Amino acid sequence: MRPACALMHTGTVTITFFDHETETLPRERLRALQGSKLVAVLDQTYGTNQFVTAKLDAAGVSPGDIRTVQDLVGLPFTTKAELLAAQDEHTLSTNCTFPETAYTRIHQTSGTTGTPLRVFDTAESWDWWGHCWGFVLAGAGLTPQDRFFVPFSFGPFIGFWAALGGAQRVGALMIPGGGRTSSQRLQLMADLGVTAMACTPTYALRLAEVAREEGFDLSTIPIRLTVHAGEPGASVPATKARIEAAWGAKCHDHAGASEVGAHSFECQVQPGGTHAIDSEFIVEVIDPTTGEPVSTGEEGELVITNLGRIGFPVLRYRTGDIVRVDDSPCPCGRTFTRFAGGVIGRADDMVVVRGVNIYPAAVENLVRGHQAVDEFRVTIVRSREMAAIMIEVECRAGIDGDDTARAVQASFESALGLRPEVASVTRGTLPRFELKAQRFIVE
Numbered sequence: 001m002r003p004a005c006a007l008m009h010t011g012t013v014t015i016t017f018f019d020h021e022t023e024t025l026p027r028e029r030l031r032a033l034q035g036s037k038l039v040a041v042l043d044q045t046y047g048t049n050q051f052v053t054a055k056l057d058a059a060g061v062s063p064g065d066i067r068t069v070q071d072l073v074g075l076p077f078t079t080k081a082e083l084l085a086a087q088d089e090h091t092l093s094t095n096c097t098f099p100e101t102a103y104t105r106i107h108q109t110s111g112t113t114g115t116p117l118r119v120f121d122t123a124e125s126w127d128w129w130g131h132c133w134g135f136v137l138a139g140a141g142l143t144p145q146d147r148f149f150v151p152f153s154f155g156p157f158i159g160f161w162a163a164l165g166g167a168q169r170v171g172a173l174m175i176p177g178g179g180r181t182s183s184q185r186l187q188l189m190a191d192l193g194v195t196a197m198a199c200t201p202t203y204a205l206r207l208a209e210v211a212r213e214e215g216f217d218l219s220t221i222p223i224r225l226t227v228h229a230g231e232p233g234a235s236v237p238a239t240k241a242r243i244e245a246a247w248g249a250k251c252h253d254h255a256g257a258s259e260v261g262a263h264s265f266e267c268q269v270q271p272g273g274t275h276a277i278d279s280e281f282i283v284e285v286i287d288p289t290t291g292e293p294v295s296t297g298e299e300g301e302l303v304i305t306n307l308g309r310i311g312f313p314v315l316r317y318r319t320g321d322i323v324r325v326d327d328s329p330c331p332c333g334r335t336f337t338r339f340a341g342g343v344i345g346r347a348d349d350m351v352v353v354r355g356v357n358i359y360p361a362a363v364e365n366l367v368r369g370h371q372a373v374d375e376f377r378v379t380i381v382r383s384r385e386m387a388a389i390m391i392e393v394e395c396r397a398g399i400d401g402d403d404t405a406r407a408v409q410a411s412f413e414s415a416l417g418l419r420p421e422v423a424s425v426t427r428g429t430l431p432r433f434e435l436k437a438q439r440f441i442v443e
C-alpha cells in the first residue's frame with residue numbers, strides 16, 4: 001500500500017507528509033504502535049534468529065516478558081562489535097533470521113573506521129528501507145513534480161541506495177548520478193533540470209566549488225531542495241548556510257546507518273534539528289557510561305531498535321551518536337521525536353582540549369563560518385593529558401590565506417576560549433571527498 005502524501009499549510013510553507021496520519025499520531029498511540037511492532041519483531045526472531053535468541057537467553061529474558069515499549073529496557077544492548085563477531089561465526093551472520101535463499105541484498109559499511117560490517121536484506125526488509133526513505137524525502141518536501149538527482153557511486157556501501165526506493169514511493173523522477181566526474185554531473189543536472197539532490201554535505205560543497213572553479217553557473221540548475229546524510233554537516237549551522245547559499249536551495253539533514261536503517265530526517269520547517277521516524281524505530285537516549293536513560297533535553301548516546309527489518313534486526317543498538325531530545329512541539333505538526341541539532345557528534349569523536357569538550361561538528365561550524373575557506377583539516381595531537389588542535393585551511397583563489405588563518409584562530413578564541421594553531425595551505429593541498437569526509441585526524 002502506498003501511503004498518501006498529505007498537504008498542510010503552515011504560514012508560507014506547504015508541508016508535505018509521507019503518511020500524515022501516522023506522522024501526527026498522539027504520542028501515546030505512537031508508543032502503543034511501537035509496542036505492538038516490538039512484540040511482533042520478537043515473535044518472529046526469537047528461536048529463529050541465532051544472535052537474538054542467544055542474547056535474550058543470556059540476559060534471562062523471555063520474549064513473553066516484553067509486552068509494551070516500556071518493557072524494552074529489560075532487553076540487553078546490541079553493539080557493533082557483537083554484530084562484527086556475528087559475521088565471523090556464520091557464512092552470512094548469526095543475526096540473519098532466515099536461510100540465505102530468503103535474502104536479496106547484501107551491503108557493507110563504508111569501512112572508514114575498521115572492518116566493514118556486512119548487512120543483509122530480504123525483499124520485505126528492503127521495501128521497508130524504501131518506506132523509511134519515503135518519510136525522509138516527503139519530509140524534505142519532495143513531490144512527484146521533482147527531478148531527483150543522486151550523485152552517488154552505487155557500490156556495496158548502502159549510502160543512498162534506499163533513497164531510490166523512497167523517491168519511487170513519493171513518485172519523483174529519479175536520476176542516478178554514479179560513474180561521472182563532478183563536471184559531468186553538473187552538466188547532467190542542468191541538462192535534465194534537476195530540482196532536488198541527495199548527497200553528503202561535503203559533496204554538495206565540493207560540487208559548488210567545482211562549478212565556481214570552472215565558471216559553471218549553478219543558477220542554470222533549477223534545484224530547490226537538497227537532502228544530506230553520512231555526516232552531521234546539514235545540521236551544522238555554518239555548513240547548512242553555505243550549502244543553501246551556494247545552491248539557492250533548502251538543505252535538509254537526514255541520519256541513518258547500515259545496521260539500523262534510515263531513522264531520522266529534517267522537516268521543511270527546519271526547526272534546527274531532525275525527527276526520528278517513531279513508527280519504524282524506537283529511540284532511546286542513554287548515558288554512554290552507565291547505560292541509564294538521560295533526562296529529556298540532556299545529551300546522550302542514541303540507542304535504536306528497528307521495527308521493520310525482521311531479516312536482520314537490531315534490538316537496543318548503541319549507535320555511538322550523541323543526540324539531545326527536544327520535546328517541544330514542531331510547527332510542522334509531526335509528533336515524531338525531535339533531536340535538537342540532529343546528530344551532535346560521535347561519542348568517540350569528542351576530545352577534551354584544555355578542559356573544553358569539543359566535537360568535530362563544533363569545529364566545522366566555526367571554520368565554515370569563514371566564507372574564504374574552501375576546505376580544511378583538523379589534527380588533534382594528544383600527548384599525555386594534554387591535547388592540542390592544529391587546523392589547516394585552504395582558501396579560495398585571490399584570498400590572503402594568512403589573514404583568514406588569523407580570523408579563524410580569533411573565532412576559536414572567542415567561541416571556545418582556545419587558541420589553536422591555524423595554518424593556510426596552498427590550493428589543492430587538502431583532499432576532496434565524494435562521500436564521507438575525513439577531516440579530523442587524531443594523533
Ligand SMILES: [Zn+2]
Nearest residue numbers: 267330332334
Ligand atoms: Zn517538524
